[in-house]
Amino acid sequence: MNKRKTLPRFWFNDRALYRQWPFWGGLAITLLPLLFAAWRILSPYDFDTSPRSVLFFFERLEPLIPWFVAVIAVAALLARMHATVQTKAQIDASQSDSTFGNYLKHREYVREGIRTSTVYLLRESSVDFQNLYKSLFPFNGFDRVDLSGGPLNRSDDIFDSFLTRICQEINHGYAYARRNSASSWMFNYDPLYQSLLASLGELGIVTPGNLRDFPEEDGLFFMEGIVTCDQMVDLATFFTDCLKELMQLSQRGHPSWLTQLVVFTYALRADGGRISEDLWERIAPDFCK
Numbered sequence: 001m002n003k004r005k006t007l008p009r010f011w012f013n014d015r016a017l018y019r020q021w022p023f024w025g026g027l028a029i030t031l032l033p034l035l036f037a038a039w040r041i042l043s044p045y046d047f048d049t050s051p052r053s054v055l056f057f058f059e060r061l062e063p064l065i066p067w068f069v070a071v072i073a074v075a076a077l078l079a080r081m082h083a084t085v086q087t088k089a090q091i092d093a094s095q096s097d098s099t100f101g102n103y104l105k106h107r108e109y110v111r112e113g114i115r116t117s118t119v120y121l122l123r124e125s126s127v128d129f130q131n132l133y134k135s136l137f138p139f140n141g142f143d144r145v146d147l148s149g150g151p152l153n154r155s156d157d158i159f160d161s162f163l164t165r166i167c168q169e170i171n172h173g174y175a176y177a178r179r180n181s182a183s184s185w186m187f188n189y190d191p192l193y194q195s196l197l198a199s200l201g202e203l204g205i206v207t208p209g210n211l212r213d214f215p216e217e218d219g220l221f222f223m224e225g226i227v228t229c230d231q232m233v234d235l236a237t238f239f240t241d242c243l244k245e246l247m248q249l250s251q252r253g254h255p256s257w258l259t260q261l262v263v264f265t266y267a268l269r270a271d272g273g274r275i276s277e278d279l280w281e282r283i284a285p286d287f288c289k
Contacts, residue, residue, distance in 0.1 A: 034067045102145045107133060113249045119241045121208060128204030135203050136250045159243065162199045163257055167288040169195040170264070174280060184276045187268055189227040196239045205242060211235050229269035236265040260285035 041060050110133055117123040135158050139146055169191040176188065200207055211234060240258040247254055267283040268275070275283070 031071050034064060034071060037067075038064055099145055100142050103140060103142060106137075106140070106145055110136070110249050113245075117245050119238075119245050121238050122205065122242045122245055125208060126206040128206075131202075131204030132246075136246060158202070159247065159252070159255070162243070163255075163287060165195050165199065166192065166257075166261065167285075170285065170288045174275070174284070184274050184279075187273045187275055189229070189232045189268075189273065193227045193232055193235055196235050200239060200242065203242075203246070207235070207238070211238065229265075229273060233262075233265045233269050236262050257285065257287045260287060 038061060041064075045056070045060070111129055114122065114127055114129065114132070133140070137146060138158075173188040173191050174185065197207060197212060211231070240262050243258055244254050264283060264285050271279065271283075
């Protein structure tokens with residue numbers, strides 16, 4: 001358990017003022033000798049409130065007037081420092097509160113977008129919203145809001161990483177699937193199917209049971225060839241619909257590879273997964289060639 005004391009959100013820290021020991025030291029060095037000198041000059045005399053006595057008082061202290069000016073200047077500097085530190089803290093607190101409020105509003109905007117999504121399966125599925133939001137906006141937090149989303153690194157965001165993975169699996173399925181005849185191959189759907197499920201899982205989206213649960217007698221691993229053409233088309237359609245909706249929420253445009261993916265799976269289903277080299281050149285998505 002974290003036993004550190006939690007400070008109130010609107011607590012103002014102006015202790016920086018009291019850490020300016022050179023100024024406090026300078027004030028003390030200036031003020032103490034001044035008071036001592038004034039006491040030594042005025043101690044032999046008795047003063048009253050008459051005009052003559054007051055005039056005599058100032059005449060005796062005339063040599064110390066420059067020192068009084070110095071003390072006043074130092075005190076004014078300290079007062080200015082105090083006002084500056086306090087004003088800066090108030091501005092920082094105001095900006096922090098504004099950023100925090102915008103962050104909460106943006107999270108609620110994305111949450112409402114999921115709740116009212118036009119994609120039925122996305123709207124009805126179990127969504128880990130915390131994981132989803134962090135995947136779409138990795139740099140957002142209490143002190144920062146980037147409404148356009150942000151890349152995970154300089155050149156690749158989470159959607160581009162999905163594209164790279166899908167491209168690899170499509171080529172893997174084509175290259176390593178069982179040879180059907182001298183001129184054609186049987187495309188293996190399982191690697192691509194597993195990749196799409198994993199991508200949705202990274203976003204915190206739990207796919208419906210009919211898309212991920214298979215009878216035990218069919219095998220425990222997708223690689224065993226238990227995915228059918230219809231299941232591949234259904235998942236690809238669900239996957240692209242979800243990504244288009246999420247890209248819209250994160251203010252990204254819809255890339256063409258999403259449409260190419262669905263067209264590719266429909267083409268495979270139409271041919272029963274059996275493809276020749278000529279057919280492959282026609283139906284393979286541009287992004288994986």
